[in-house]
Amino acid sequence: MNSTHEKFAQSLKLTLDEDQLTNCMRCGFCQTACPTFIETGLEAASPRGRIALMKAVVDGLMEPDESFRNQMDLCLGCRACEPACPSDVKYGQLIEQTRAAIAAEKPYSLPVRVVRKTFLQGIFPHRGRLKLIGKTLSFYQKSGLQKFARSSGAMKLFPDHLQQLEKALPDVTGDGLEELWSKAGLPYRRETTGSGSKLMVIPASGAKVGRVGMFRGCIMDVMFASTNVNTVRLLRQAGFEIVIPEEQVCCGALHAHAGEMDDAKQLAGQNIWAFGEADVDYIASNAGGCGALLKEYDHLMHEEQDERLQQAAVRFAEQVKDISELLSSPGRPLTPIQAESANKTVKVTYQDSCHLRNVMRVQGEPRQLMQQLPGVHMCELQGAEVCCGSAGIYNLTQTEMSTTLLDHKMEHVEATGAEVIVTSNPGCLLQMKWGIERAGKQRGIEAVHLADFLAGQVWIEDQGE
Structure with missing residues (x-):
């Protein structure tokens, strides 16, 4: 092993959680749940295989070469x-720690x-730049530039997947x-709080059941701002007072997924402070x-030297809830609008957000909320638990695997006969819109x-207001 590889192996050893690294029993249960293993059949492309590769590098049994990083x-x-x-x-945690070592x-x-x-570094941490992108996209869509770019053939200068993604973009308001x-x-x-933090406070509709801090997100508030509005309207109707900290x-x-942990911690610290100032019962995502x-x-934040920040991070994490959890309980039940015709139904299928299902462990609440609606026929999606291939910017950096997963996902969607694909994450939503575009089903299926x-x-x- 050359000096560069030795340095990396030492860095990886210091970065990885040794307890987690040695906990793997190599039983193989993870393989049937792993999308990349399902697609490739390669041991190295499974969680068990990747953990074995990490350990082999740490133990000096293999070099952290290009094939290691590719996996x-x-x-x-x-x-x-x-x-x-x-x-x-x-x-x-292990994959994020490994990527952090690679990035370093x-x-x-x-x-x-x-x-x-x-x-x-250039876009996501800066709300002003995100808003500028939103307004630029809005101008592009509304000024005729989008129509011209498509009719003139200018879009053909870009790869096929970017052309399809451009067609799948939602209408952006710029606000x-x-x-x-x-x-x-x-x-x-x-x-304005005592320390000068600025808040927008939206009153509950009817009796107040709690005070919720609304996490507006970055992509959500640029490309899906109307979804944020609908989220607040639903929470308000369910009896929550909503607080939106300006400094979030x-x-x-x-x-974090890309291994840029210092940047992730800096952003986390800002959010912990902003929502701590808001004095809320829950934080809605x-x-x-x-x-x-x-x-x-x-x-x-568990390794931060500031104990108060550690404690604040623990409280913050305890307060975080998906909107489907809040609407299910403790929110007041929502009142369905009566269907125009008792015989009129819409077929709906649900694609799980991986992190909502696997990390937040929220699976039943979104389905239950939809099943309670008259005129909605739920069609369970085969492989709903399998990633759609979005995964942050994965569809830009690993396009081949992303499109393979997406095409298989759309085959399962078509098998349900559903008219609407519902999901709970902006990346998944864009990916499913792209899948509809790729499958040529724009007139038969919509993603919301x-x-x-x-x-x-x-x-x-x-x-009525």
Whole structure:
């Protein structure tokens, strides 16, 4: 092993959680849950295989060469292996720690470095830049530039998958949650805490059952701001007072998954402070990928020297709930809108968000909320627990595997006969919209977020305001 590889092996040894590394019993239960193993059949492409590779590098039995890094990069980070593991191995922590060591010791190729730096450092941590992108996209869609780009053939300069993704983009308003809410003339007030933190407070509809901090996210508030609005409307109708801290930032999930742990911790610290200032009972997430990391801020920050920050991170993690959990309980039951015709039904299928299911362990609540609606016929999706291939920016960096998973997913969707695919994460939603585009099913199937679907099916007081 050369000096560079020895240095990396030592770094990996210091980074990895040794207890988690040695907990794996090599039983193989994780294999049937792992999308990349299912697709390739390769031991190295399974969680068990990747853990064995990590341990072999740490023990000096193999070099951390390009094939090692390729297998670490091929992992979706969906964490479907964790519920399947009888030893409760925290594989998600191991893969993030390995990627952190790789990011620190081995430079990526130029295209990957450009993607990582542009998105992880240049865009996601900065709300002003995200809003500028939103307004730019809105102008592109509404000014005629989008139509011209497609009709002129300019889009053909891009790879096929980017052309398809462009067609799958939702209509972007350019405004975030706060702007859309205030422009709609809906009730709210402004508050400033003793330390100067600024809050937008939206009153509950009827008797108040709790005070919820709304995590608006980064991609959610740029490309799916209307979904954030519907989330707040549903929470309000369920009896929650909603607080939106102005100082909140990106959750850091994409940074953590990519091994940029220092950036993830910095963002986490800002959110812990912002929501601590808001004095809330719960913190609501409508994005499975965000919610999973928010739920694990206690682990992310457990090595911080500031004990008060550690304690605040533990409290923060305990407060995090997916909106489906809050709407199910302790929220008041929502009142369904009566179907126009008792015989009219819509066939709906649900694609689980990996991190919502595997990390937050929320599986039944979204289905139950939809099953309670008259006129909704739930069609369970074969392989709903299998990742759709989105996985943050995975569909940009690992396009071949991403599209393979997506095409198989769409085959299962078509087998259900569903007219609507519902999901609970923006990345999954974009991926499913892309899948519909790839399958040529734009006129037969639509993909929607759970909050948008529910908001169209239940009675909400502000519809009359």
